[in-house]
Every structure is written in structure tokens, then in C-alpha cells.
Amino acid sequence: MAFTPNQQILELVRKSRQILVVFKKDWSGDALAGSLALAGFFRRLGKKADIVCDGFKQPANFSFLPTFEVKTQIQNLQKFVISIGTAKTGLAEFEYDHSDSKLNIFITPTTGQLAKEDLATSLADFKYDLIFLINTSDLESLGEIYHQQPDFFYLTPKINIDHHHQNEHYGNINLVNLAAASTSEIVYDLIANWDSSLIDEDLATYILTGLIAATKNFKTPEVTPHTLNLAGILINQGARREQIVQSLYQSRFLSTLKLWGRLLSRLNNDLDDKMVWSSLSREDFLETATSPDELIDVIDELIVSMPKTEVVILLYEEAIGENIRIQAVAYSAKNLDAMFMARKFNPQGSKELAKFIVPASNLAQAEHEVLTEIKKQLA
Numbered sequence: 580m581a582f583t584p585n586q587q588i589l590e591l592v593r594k595s596r597q598i599l600v601v602f603k604k605d606w607s608g609d610a611l612a613g614s615l616a617l618a619g620f621f622r623r624l625g626k627k628a629d630i631v632c633d634g635f636k637q638p639a640n641f642s643f644l645p646t647f648e649v650k651t652q653i654q655n656l657q658k659f660v661i662s663i664g665t666a667k668t669g670l671a672e673f674e675y676d677h678s679d680s681k682l683n684i685f686i687t688p689t690t691g692q693l694a695k696e697d698l699a700t701s702l703a704d705f706k707y708d709l710i711f712l713i714n715t716s717d718l719e720s721l722g723e724i725y726h727q728q729p730d731f732f733y734l735t736p737k738i739n740i741d742h743h744h745q746n747e748h749y750g751n752i753n754l755v756n757l758a759a760a761s762t763s764e765i766v767y768d769l770i771a772n773w774d775s776s777l778i779d780e781d782l783a784t785y786i787l788t789g790l791i792a793a794t795k796n797f798k799t800p801e802v803t804p805h806t807l808n809l810a811g812i813l814i815n816q817g818a819r820r821e822q823i824v825q826s827l828y829q830s831r832f833l834s835t836l837k838l839w840g841r842l843l844s845r846l847n848n849d850l851d852d853k854m855v856w857s858s859l860s861r862e863d864f865l866e867t868a869t870s871p872d873e874l875i876d877v878i879d880e881l882i883v884s885m886p887k888t889e890v891v892i893l894l895y896e897e898a899i900g901e902n903i904r905i906q907a908v909a910y911s912a913k914n915l916d917a918m919f920m921a922r923k924f925n926p927q928g929s930k931e932l933a934k935f936i937v938p939a940s941n942l943a944q945a946e947h948e949v950l951t952e953i954k955k956q957l958a
Contacts, residue, residue: 584752585772588738591709591752597627599653599707603715604633604722605932608641608792608827610714613740613763615644616785617711620770623777629707633722636872643819643826644788653724656706656731664697710737714762716745720929740765742793744914745930760801763789764809780817787818788827795883796828837867839877842893849950850957852885856892856950858942861903864895871895871906875932878910889913890920890953894937894945905937905945909953920956924949 582590592598600618602610614630621628630649637646661684669689676683686693710732712718718725718732725732739750742759756765767786770778778786790810794802797810814820841863848855864870878891891910896903907924910932911917917933918926926933939945 584754585769587752588754588769589773591736591738592621592624592626595626595709597629597707598709598711600628600630600711600713601715601721601724602630602632602713603720603929605720605928605934606632606635607714609761609763609789611641611646611649612644612785612789612792613761613766614711614713615646615648616763616770616782616789617713617740617766618648619782619785620773620777624774631724633724640826640830640876641788643822644785653728653731656728657704660700662699663693664699665693667691668693668697705731705735707731707735710735712737712739712741712750713766714741714743715739716741716743716930717747718749722927740769743931745911745916758803760799760803760806761790761793763787763793764806767809767813778816780819783813783816783818784823787813787820788823791820791823792827795879796824798883800886834868835873835876838863838869838873839880841867842874842877846881848885848888850954852887853889853957854892854950854953855881855885855888855890856894856946858894858946859896860942861896861898871897874908878908882910882912889915890917890957892949892953894942894949896942905939905942907935907937907945907949909933909935909949915957920953921949923952 598621600614602614618628618630631651631653632649633651635649635651663686665688668691670686671689672687674685715721737750739746739748739753739755740762741755742757742762742765744757746755748755754765754769759765763786766789787810790806791797794806797807842857842859845857846855847857874893874895878893881891882888889912891912893908895906897906909917909921909926911930916930918928918930921933921935924935924937926935928934937945937949939948
């Protein structure tokens with residue numbers, strides 16, 4: 580009898596030495612929470628597991644989670660092996676030093692001399708022998724951790740877990756459930772099928788965090804009876820719902836709210852509310868003592884408040900030394916490809932969220948150029 584995908588994944592986990600859990604650079608709370616839950620579960624199975632996200636910064640609103648576990652890059656992925664045959668000569672002494680950016684190795688044989696033919700080099704196996712990719716539509720959206728190690732991602736078995744329509748099914752095994760309201764929901768089902776007794780209050784809290792973050796506290800249309808039932812199960816298993824809601828939705832800084840107020844006061848819409856946009860100047864950030872990092876959450880609020888919206892565009896000025904450049908964020912709320920729509924501007928990010936620099940002299944010009952291009956794509 581053929582194994583189900585869940586059984587195949589469990590078999591790979593059982594055979595693995597060390598597991599890598601990764602998620603996209605422009606991450607979401609669902610990606611973070613699902614990754615923490617999965618890695619925590621693997622450790623409860625006695626496996627080594629690391630979590631990596633390119634350039635990850637620990638966010639204040641998720642500080643109740645162990646975000647310190649997330650590394651910003653893959654380290655010590657593969658060892659370079661130098662083999663020296665000593666069967667004929669033996670080994671009397673071995674020394675090394677590191678100077679002038681060179682590693683010098685000194686070997687003294689017991690008898691005779693070593694020859695070049697006695698020396699061989701090779702690469703050891705990769706540190707990780709299994710990869711889980713969480714809430715990540717494509718490999719490119721992983722950022723530098725993929726671009727620096729494409730062979731590793733090509734050669735190592737990949738488990739792709741996601742719920743987005745944009746997912747490219749790039750894994751060796753793809754758990755892509757479009758009916759799920761969150762990726763954390765899929766992670767829970769996977770863990771529960773293996774061993775639900777290992778879900779303690781911490782794992783339950785991580786998974787419920789993912790559900791709440793992905794559904795904007797159960798306000799999105801994607802919420803299903805299964806989602807609500809799962810939330811009840813997680814609370815019964817000890818998930819700290821009050822802590823989650825307090826941290827994600829009831830602990831906004833006054834400065835952040837002031838910034839959001841300025842952004843919302845300039846909100847515009849077009850194409851029968853399919854596209855909404857706003858902009859912020861450098862002075863807006865200075866006067867509210869905020870940064871562009873605080874803008875992403877407001878996109879979530881707009882999506883919940885405006886269900887007809889398909890694309891959200893935010894433009895803002897950013898100081899680079901003594902110069903000002905104009906940045907833009909395009910977020911796809913429906914089954915659209917934000918990277919494709921903004922391709923004229925050489926964006927970075929994912930199909931869901933694209934970031935790019937607009938070569939314009941001021942915000943008004945940048946707004947005109949970006950909106951003209953996005954409208955053309957939507958049409």
C-alpha cells in the first residue's frame with residue numbers, strides 16, 4: 580500500500596539527522612508561528628531542528644514567542660574535507676596556524692615523505708538532510724539564503740507547507756491546502772496525525788498565534804468551521820489566547836497609531852475599490868518617531884476593512900544618508916502576483932508582497948508612475 584503524504588513526511592523525519600525549517604524573507608505571523616511549532620515538535624521527537632529567515636528582525640508584537648530561535652542565515656552548511664593517506668608513512672606530528680587569510684597545515688610523517696598523491700579533498704554531506712518550507716510560495720522569496728545555496732535547495736528533500744493560491748508546488752512533497760485559513764492550521768493537522776500528545780501549551784500557543792495572525796483574529800472570509808473548531812481545541816490544550824490577542828492587537832504604540840492616522844487620512848481608491856493606496860513623507864516618520872517597519876500591519880487592517888480590495892499600494896520616502904529615495908510596497912490581497920504587477924520596477928519579495936524603489940524625484944511623480952503601471956496590469 581502506498582504511503583500517504585503525511586506518512587511519507589514522517590518517514591523522512593524519522594530518518595533525518597538534522598532538519599532545517601525556513602520561511603520567506605517578507606514573512607507573516609502565520610509563517611513565524613507555524614515554523615516555531617514545527618521545529619518545537621521535531622525537538623520533542625528528539626530531532627535537531629533550526630529555523631532560518633533571511634534578515635529576520637525580532638518584532639515587538641511577537642515578543643511573547645521565542646523569536647530568538649530564528650537565525651538570519653544558514654551557517655556551517657557543508658564542511659570541506661582534506662584527506663591525507665598515512666598508511667605508508669605514519670603520522671608523527673600535526674599542527675596548523677591561520678595567518679594572512681590562509682590556513683597552513685603542517686604534517687610530520689613518522690617515516691619517509693608524504694607526496695601530493697597522498698592528498699585528496701572533498702565536500703562532506705550537507706549539515707541538513709531535510710528542509711521544511713513554511714508559508715512560502717516560491718524559493719525565490721526566501722531571499723539570500725536560497726540565492727547563496729541553490730544546490731543545497733535543489734539536492735535536499737523539500738517539504739512545502741502552504742495555503743496560498745500562488746504556491747508553485749516546488750517541494751518533493753507539497754502540503755498545499757487552499758481550503759485552509761492558515762498554514763499553521765496545516766501544521767497542526769500534520770502534527771496531530773503524528774502524535775497529538777506532544778502538543779503542549781507552548782505548541783498550542785504557537786499554532787493559535789498563526790491562526791489568529793492569518794485570519795486577523797478570525798475576521799477574514801477564509802475562516803472555516805474547521806478553523807474555529809481547531810481554535811477551541813488549541814485553547815483546551817493550553818493555548819494562551821489572551822496573551823496572543825493582547826500582543827498582536829491591543830498593544831499598539833501611540834506613535835504607530837499616529838503614523839497610521841496620517842496614512843489613512845490620505846487613503847485613495849480606484850477601480851471600484853479594487854485598488855487602494857496612500858503615501859507618507861520622510862517628515863511623517865520623523866514627526867511620529869516611527870519607521871517604515873510599522874507599515875505592514877496597517878495593510879492587514881485595510882484588507883479586513885475593505886473586502887473588495889485586490890491590491891494595496893503604500894509609497895513612502897526613506898532617507899539614505901543625505902539623500903531621499905522613494906520606496907513602494909504592493910500587496911496582493913487576491914489571487915494576483917504582486918511581483919509580476921510591479922515587474923517594471925525590479926521588485927523584491929514574493930507573489931503576495933513586493934517591495935521596490937521608484938525612480939522618481941518626488942512622491943507625487945512616484946505615485947503617478949506606480950498607479951499607472953498597476954492599473955494597466957489590473958486591466
